[in-house]
Structures are given as structure tokens and as C-alpha cells.
Amino acid sequence: MLKALRIGLVMTLFFTVLTGIVYPLGVTAAAKVLFPRQASGSLIEQNGKVIGSELIGQNFTKPEYFHPRPSAAGTGYDAANSSGSNLGPTNPALADRLTKDAAQYRRDNPDYTGPIPADAITTSGSGLDPEISPANAQVQALRVAAARGIPVAIVRRLVDEGTQHRDLGFLGEPRVNVLRLNMALDEKVPVKR
Amino acid sequence: MTTNGWLQIAVFFALIVMCAKPLGSFIAGVMEGKRTFLSAVLVPFERLIYRICGIDSEEQHWTTYAGSLLAFSAVSALLLYAMQRLQGWMPWNPLGLNQNNVSPDLAFNTAVSFTTNTNWQSYVPETTLNYFVQMAGLTVHNFVSAAAGLAIAIALVRGFARHSVRTIGNFWVDLTRCTLYILLPLSILAALVLCSQGVIQNLNPYTTAITLEGVKQTISQGPVASQEAIKMLGTNGGGFFNANSAHPFENPTPFSNMFQMFLIFLIPGALTYTFGKMVRDTRQGWALFAAMTVLWFGGVLTAYHFEQQGTPTLTKAGIEMTATSTQSGGNMEGKETRFGIADTALFATVTTDASCGAVNGMHDSFTPLGGLVPLFNIQLGEVVFGGVGTGLYGMLMFAILAVFIAGLMVGRTPEYLGKKIEKKEVKMAMVAMLILAASILFFAGATSVVEFAKNSYWNPQGPTTGNTSNPGAHGLAEILYAYTSGTGNNGSAFAGISANTPWYNLTLGFAMLIGRFLMLLPLLAIAGSLAAKKQVPVSAGTFPTHGPLFVSLLVGVVVIVGALTYFPALSLGPIVEHLML
Numbered sequence: 070m071l072k073a074l075r076i077g078l079v080m081t082l083f084f085t086v087l088t089g090i091v092y093p094l095g096v097t098a099a100a101k102v103l104f105p106r107q108a109s110g111s112l113i114e115q116n117g118k119v120i121g122s123e124l125i126g127q128n129f130t131k132p133e134y135f136h137p138r139p140s141a142a143g144t145g146y147d148a149a150n151s152s153g154s155n156l157g158p159t160n161p162a163l164a165d166r167l168t169k170d171a172a173q174y175r176r177d178n179p180d181y182t183g184p185i186p187a188d189a190i191t192t193s194g195s196g197l198d199p200e201i202s203p204a205n206a207q208v209q210a211l212r213v214a215a216a217r218g219i220p221v222a223i224v225r226r227l228v229d230e231g232t233q234h235r236d237l238g239f240l241g242e243p244r245v246n247v248l249r250l251n252m253a254l255d256e257k258v259p260v261k262r
Numbered sequence: 263m264t265t266n267g268w269l270q271i272a273v274f275f276a277l278i279v280m281c282a283k284p285l286g287s288f289i290a291g292v293m294e295g296k297r298t299f300l301s302a303v304l305v306p307f308e309r310l311i312y313r314i315c316g317i318d319s320e321e322q323h324w325t326t327y328a329g330s331l332l333a334f335s336a337v338s339a340l341l342l343y344a345m346q347r348l349q350g351w352m353p354w355n356p357l358g359l360n361q362n363n364v365s366p367d368l369a370f371n372t373a374v375s376f377t378t379n380t381n382w383q384s385y386v387p388e389t390t391l392n393y394f395v396q397m398a399g400l401t402v403h404n405f406v407s408a409a410a411g412l413a414i415a416i417a418l419v420r421g422f423a424r425h426s427v428r429t430i431g432n433f434w435v436d437l438t439r440c441t442l443y444i445l446l447p448l449s450i451l452a453a454l455v456l457c458s459q460g461v462i463q464n465l466n467p468y469t470t471a472i473t474l475e476g477v478k479q480t481i482s483q484g485p486v487a488s489q490e491a492i493k494m495l496g497t498n499g500g501g502f503f504n505a506n507s508a509h510p511f512e513n514p515t516p517f518s519n520m521f522q523m524f525l526i527f528l529i530p531g532a533l534t535y536t537f538g539k540m541v542r543d544t545r546q547g548w549a550l551f552a553a554m555t556v557l558w559f560g561g562v563l564t565a566y567h568f569e570q571q572g573t574p575t576l577t578k579a580g581i582e583m584t585a586t587s588t589q590s591g592g593n594m595e596g597k598e599t600r601f602g603i604a605d606t607a608l609f610a611t612v613t614t615d616a617s618c619g620a621v622n623g624m625h626d627s628f629t630p631l632g633g634l635v636p637l638f639n640i641q642l643g644e645v646v647f648g649g650v651g652t653g654l655y656g657m658l659m660f661a662i663l664a665v666f667i668a669g670l671m672v673g674r675t676p677e678y679l680g681k682k683i684e685k686k687e688v689k690m691a692m693v694a695m696l697i698l699a700a701s702i703l704f705f706a707g708a709t710s711v712v713e714f715a716k717n718s719y720w721n722p723q724g725p726t727t728g729n730t731s732n733p734g735a736h737g738l739a740e741i742l743y744a745y746t747s748g749t750g751n752n753g754s755a756f757a758g759i760s761a762n763t764p765w766y767n768l769t770l771g772f773a774m775l776i777g778r779f780l781m782l783l784p785l786l787a788i789a790g791s792l793a794a795k796k797q798v799p800v801s802a803g804t805f806p807t808h809g810p811l812f813v814s815l816l817v818g819v820v821v822i823v824g825a826l827t828y829f830p831a832l833s834l835g836p837i838v839e840h841l842m843l
Contacts, residue, residue, distance in 0.1 A: 089398035151505035153624035155758030157736035194508030241516020
């Protein structure tokens with residue numbers, strides 16, 4: 070048994086070096102060369118300053134921007150504190166929140182009367198979902214166009230251009246990156262302040 | 263439920279079937295010590311390891327094999343405990359996290375959790391553990407705990423394949439080969455594929471961004487891709503971030519999502535072929551594969567159906583439940599837009615069929631019966647493809663029971679793969695099975711009623727039942743899920759439960775130890791006993807174990823044992839919750 074413990078100790082140390090240091094550092098080096106942008110977080114810079122990551126949702130509240138889904142990460146889109154709501158299907162707190170958020174969504178988008186897209190008032194698993202469904206974006210297009218004082222067709226076209234289709238044509242769901250879409254809006258039709 | 267959803271499920275399955283034979287043959291070759299295309303590079307390296315560690319590669323009796331495994335697990339768990347408690351002195355610590363972030367009971371829980379391939383996480387990783395502990399502590403255990411599981415499965419298969427010998431292999435050699443030839447090369451490839459999709463891999467401090475609306479946002483960083491690859495491939499499941507594979511930095515695209523699910527089932531699927539090859543009858547392996555497929559598909563179908571159907575609460579809020587071409591419909595609470603319903607339901611089924619426990623959506627927010635699927639999958643023993651190695655040895659345990667039951671029906675001594683299944687084997691298989699059930703039900707029951715822990719050191723914030731985030735039946739389901747996940751060495755959770763108190767950390771730690779070691783000791787005993795037996799020639803009275811009859815019997819045994827054991831507990835949790843909708 071003593072011999073087994075000794076071998077166990079040496080092997081643990083050996084594997085710690087091999088799989089715990091050499092392997093991750095090797096992958097880090099390879100990733101830095103092959104995929105430098107992805108490896109450092111797909112960050113987006115504007116005028117030399119980091120304004121966020123393409124993959125990490127951030128909050129938008131102004132009417133002239135598209136809004137992301139509600140978030141349960143920290144106080145909302147806390148990217149150092151990812152979390153879902155973990156509210157169960159029969160929890161009254163979930164029902165209350167949904168009722169409140171549904172009313173808010175209707176108030177924010179008064180011109181839309183159809184059913185609410187499934188992603189629009191539900192929180193995501195990570196609380197950092199960077200995307201919304203194209204249906205949700207089209208609902209909000211009316212509001213965004215009105216707030217910016219531009220024809221809705223322009224906004225709809227930007228939504229269409231910003232829609233990512235299913236990967237390889239069949240994987241996942243179609244989606245719109247909120248940050249990218251809002252940046253495109255600011256670039257094409259800046260808000261006059 | 264959409265055509266596109268079904269197409270993804272079909273493609274996923276096709277990938278697993280296609281890889282079973284090539285990878286399965288490769289694993290068999292490696293474990294039998296044959297030359298493979300990696301030998302030229304790795305054989306000298308392998309010899310060097312044996313020299314440094316003082317290993318003679320002589321074959322071991324099952325007791326020595328088990329002793330080596332226990333010694334290795336004990337030493338490596340101790341080191342991981344120490345590493346967490348001393349993390350303030352470790353390098354690569356840009357956030358300055360130290361031992362104050364890790365209490366002794368939490369460090370015990372985490373050390374046990376990663377040593378047993380469970381990867382239950384009572385803590386929020388991004389604010390608890392620094393990069394050094396995540397890499398040199400957790401990533402290492404992701405490798406070796408998977409390699410140990412694989413080694414034990416191979417040892418059990420040797421028991422069937424050999425006859426009239428006393429030994430079942432050498433643990434140290436098996437462990438080394440599994441890591442060097444199988445896990446490490448595949449992980450390197452997988453890490454780079456994940457990175458290409460957007461999984462991060464760096465040692466940078468957290469990034470501060472000023473958003474378009476002028477708010478400060480702190481963005482986590484870290485060496486994620488290297489851990490993510492082995493987390494899926496080794497069916498470990500412990501996330502670098504709290505949100506696990508729902509986090510866009512762990513699982514950024516639908517492609518990476520499909521790839522991660524593929525990695526979970528890759529080795530377990532291939533092992534059924536390895537098994538067939540090593541016992542020199544590949545039909546036997548495919549029979550297990552078929553039984554697993556039936557159980558997998560049943561789970562996917564159920565979870566997908568109920569998640570797409572949603573709940574009256576969602577409908578009442580005015581949310582669309584039907585999928586359209588521009589939105590997913592269904593219960594999207596706790597799910598990511600890019601994955602939608604089909605991919606999340608499939609992921610939840612796959613991760614709990616296997617002992618992985620990674621999640622790409624929050625199981626806690628699933629519909630009652632959609633959430634029943636992952637819970638029941640773990641309770642079945644994670645034998646549906648299952649964990650790396652653990653799935654195969656768990657299914658072989660059920661196969662022993664199935665032939666025993668068939669033997670009882672016709673009044674003949676049961677045989678499996680030319681070995682007489684006698685009192686000792688059946689006893690050991692039953693011990694393993696009963697211990698799992700006892701651990702799950704005892705700990706979940708105790709946590710629901712213990713009084714002494716309330717407001718004491720054990721559970722400072724109130725009664726143990728108060729740690730759940732949801733009231734009523736769903737709260738009980740959270741507790742039941744926690745001990746099921748711990749005992750089953752899965753690691754997923756109904757994550758609303760706040761398990762970071764001494765009571766939960768210690769009891770879950772013991773549940774994980776019981777689930778891992780008290781299951782594999784009886785199995786190694788079976789392996790030793792089988793290896794010593796003589797081969798019985800096939801006769802007209804032998805029950806064939808490669809046909810549809812055996813597959814149905816095996817599926818029946820798995821489902822009936824699981825249902826009879828857990829129905830009362832499940833009916834108080836998810837089932838009653840469904841009736842309350």
C-alpha cells in the first residue's frame with residue numbers, strides 16, 4: 070500500500086505538470102497564434118476603447134436601441150457573475166416576473182399586439198445571452214424607428230442584415246446579435262443629440 | 263417540435279454511430295498494448311513515465327488494482343484540497359483570490375467532486391478559484407478521473423475476455439495509456455476547434471468595458487478552451503464559469519454546442535465497440551449500443567416534447583409557444599437564443615445519460631416533466647452510453663442482472679459471454695445497485711427533515727430545506743436532484759439550490775465518494791472473479807446476448823429497477839408539480 074501511495078504521489082505530480090500546466094499553456098500559445106481574436110474574448114473596440122464582447126450580452130434601456138433579453142446575472146448582464154434565474158415552472162415569483170415583464174414589453178412596443186416571442190421576456194441560462202430572436206428584433210424595430218425618427222423599413226433592413234442563420238444551415242436557431250445591431254444603427258442612422 | 267430539431271437529433275446520433283467503430287478499435291488496441299499510429303511518439307515517453315514513477319508494468323490481481331486506484335484517488339484528492347486552501351500563494355492569480363474564498367468544507371467538497379469525476383460545484387467559479395487552481399487542479403482531475411473510469415471499465419471487460427487467470431491488468435499502465443493515447447490528443451484537437459468558435463483561452467485579467475450606453479461591464483477571462491475540451495470529452499462537466507456551457511465563452515455557437523454534445527458521447531459510444539472487440543464478438547457491443555440508443559431516444563423525445571409545449575404560466579403571460587421560422591417558441595426560461603428548445607433538450611438528455619453534468623440551459627427552469635428526464639436519467643445509473651468507462655461498467659452490471667433474471671425464468675444457470683454468472687457476481691452487482699439507491703434516498707430524505715443543522719454551523723442560514731430557491735414540490739426536486747447528481751457522479755444541478763454550507767458540502771461529498779468507490783469496488787471484484795473462471799462452450803441452451811430479445815430485456819431491467827426504486831420520490835417532486843401546473 071505504501072508503494073501504491075508513493076507511485077500515486079509521483080504520478081499525480083507528473084500529470085499535474087503534463088495536463089495541468091504544459092497542456093493548457095500549450096493550447097494558450099497555439100490559440101494566440103491561430104485564433105487571437107477569439108482567444109481573448111472576441112472583444113469589440115471603438116475609438117481604441119473596449120466597448121464589450123461580441124459574445125457577451127450587455128444591457129440596453131434607451132428606446133432608440135434594441136433591448137436584449139432580461140438577465141439574471143448579478144444585477145443584470147454582470148459578465149463576471151453568470152447565472153440563470155433558476156426559477157421553477159410553478160414558482161409564483163416566475164409568474165409575477167413574467168406578468169411584469171410582459172406588461173413592460175407591451176409598453177415599450179405599443180404598436181405590436183401579437184404574441185410575445187419566446188425569448189423576449191424570459192431570462193437566458195447564462196444571463197449573458199448576446200442575441201435575440203429575429204421575431205423579437207422585428208417587434209422592437211417599430212419602436213427603434215420611431216425613437217430615431219426614421220422609416221421602419223431602414224431598421225428592418227438592418228435587422229435582416231444582422232440576422233445570423235442557423236450554423237451550417239441546420240444547427241441551432243436564427244438569431245440577431247444585439248450589440249452588433251445597435252452599433253450598425255449608430256453607424257448608419259446616428260441619433261441626433 | 264420542428265423538422266429542423268429532429269434533423270439535429272438525427273445528425274448527432276449519426277456522428278456517434280460513425281465514430282464508434284474506428285475509435286472503439288483504437289481504444290481496444292491501445293489498452294491491449296498493440297502498436298497504434300501514436301506509438302512512435304508516445305512509447306518512449308510512456309516508458310519514461312514508468313521509470314520516473316517506479317512502475318513495474320506487471321499485471322495485478324483485482325485487489326491490488328483496486329488498491330492502486332484508491333491510493334491514487336486519495337493522494338490526488340488531498341493535493342487538490344491543499345491547492346485550493348493555499349491558492350493565495352499560487353501564480354496566475356490576477357484577481358487576487360485566496361483561501362478565504364474557499365472554506366474547508368467547500369475545498370473538501372470540490373476535491374472529492376473532481377476526483378470522483380462528478381464536478382459538482384457548490385461555488386461560483388469565476389469569483390472563487392484562480393487560474394492556477396482551475397488549470398493545475400481541476401483540469402488535471404478532469405483527465406485522470408476520466409482515465410481511471412476508463413481503466414476500470416477495461417479491467418471489467420478483461421474479466422469477461424480472459425479465462426482461468428488471476429489478473430485483470432495494471433492500473434498504472436491503464437491510467438497512463440488512457441491519458442496519453444486517448445484523452446490528451448483528442449483534447450488538444452477539441453480545444454482548438456472550440457477556440458475557433460469563440461471559446462476564450464488566455465491568462466489575462468478580467469476586461470473592463472464601457473458599454474454603448476456608458477455602463478461599466480467587467481468581463482471574465484481565463485484558460486477556458488483547454489478545460490472545456492476535457493470537461494466534455496471526459497464526461498466531467500465542471501464549468502469554468504457558473505453558467506457552464508450556457509455561458510457564451512464556454513459554448514458560443516450552435517456548432518460548438520453540437521461539437522460539445524458529440525464529445526460527451528464520443529468515447530462512451532466507442533467503448534461499446536471496444537468491449538465487443540475485446541470479447542471477440544462485436545455483436546455483443548452493438549447489442550449494448552442498441553439498448554442505450556433506445557433509452558437515449560426515449561429521453562430526448564420526452565424532454566423535447568415538454569419543453570416545446572411550455573407551461574400555462576408562460577402562455578398566460580402572452581408568450582408564443584409554437585416554433586416559427588423567426589423564434590423558437592416553447593419554454594425559453596433558462597435557455598439561450600442560439601440553442602433554442604431542441605438543442606437544449608438534447609443537451610440535457612445527453613449530459614445526464616452520460617455522467618457529464620455540463621448544462622447549456624438551466625434544468626431548474628425546465629417544465630416539470632422536461633426536468634424529470636435529466637433527473638431520472640441519472641437515477642437509472644447513467645448507463646445510457648454513460649460516463650467515460652463508468653457507463654460501460656454500469657451497463658455491464660445491468661447485463662449481469664438481465665441474464666440472471668432470464669436464467670431464473672428458464673431455470674438454468676445464467677451465462678454471459680461464456681462465463682457462468684453465479685452467486686458472487688449477482689450479489690456484487692446487487693450491492694453496487696442498492697448502495698446507489700440508498701445514498702440518493704437517504705441523503706435526500708435526511709436533508710428534507712434534519713432539525714439539528716438549522717441555524718447552526720452546519721447550515722447557518724436556516725433550515726436545510728430553506729436552501730432551495732423554489733417552494734413546494736420543486737424545492738424537494740432540487741434536493742433530490744442534488745443527491746442524485748452527487749451519488750451518480752453527474753454534477754449537474756437544479757442550480758437554484760444554495761449548496762455551499764457545511765451540511766450540503768459534506769453530505770454531498772460523502773454521496774459522491776459512495777457513488778464512485780462503493781460502486782466500482784464490487785465491479786472490480788466481479789472482474790477478478792470472472793477472469794478466474796473457465797470458459798463455458800456455447801450450447802443450445804445458451805441465451806443469446808446479441809439479439810433483440812436480450813436488448814429488450816436489458817432495457818426493461820434498467821427501466822424497471824429505476825422506476826421501482828425512485829417512483830415514490832419522483833411522484834412527490836416533478837410528478838406532483840406537473841399535476842399542479
